[in-house]
Amino acid sequence: MNLKEVSEYLGIGETKTRELLKSRNCPFSMKIGYRWYANKKILDKWIQEQSEKKGGIYSI
Template identity: 60%
Template sequence: MEKVLLNVKDVSEYLGIGETKTRELLRNPTNGFTIRIGNRLYAHKGKLDIWLKNQIL
């Protein structure tokens, strides 16, 4: 079963970037894919994929 929410480590591995840069990306309030649960940051994988496609175009 594929994860819907990715934590910082998962996003870092998925994008091939460091965890510090991943946290910086997830803290950006305008990205549209960040979900905060308590103090933890997660990325919604579907919305992250859409965001990535838009960044490439």
Template identity: 50%
Template sequence: MTEKILVDKRLLNIDEFCAYLGIGKTKARELMTKVDNPFTVRLGNRLYANKIMLDKWIDSISGNKLKKVI
């Protein structure tokens, strides 16, 4: 049932963020409080991750960044 909730939700709270990425709360808070990340949404004192922006951010940092040799 948790998987269905994560698929349907646009904003993930800290627990859902941890489950989605498979990381602990300390690392999750570290990532979510970085000023330069595009996915954090602050509502009052609470932090949420915009799932669509999070997926785009993960895609942008994934893979080997090898220079093309000509």
């Protein structure tokens, strides 16, 4: 998924999505050339894990 697709999928702005994808501890992001992408299967797993954690909040 590209930046715009991830942003729409998560319901957050592109700036915040970019911060998330660039985060060192982001398990689902990858950089190809100058662009950031997300692996949807890993992103979905990450969302599930976050929702199971207390509060379900991820901080960048």
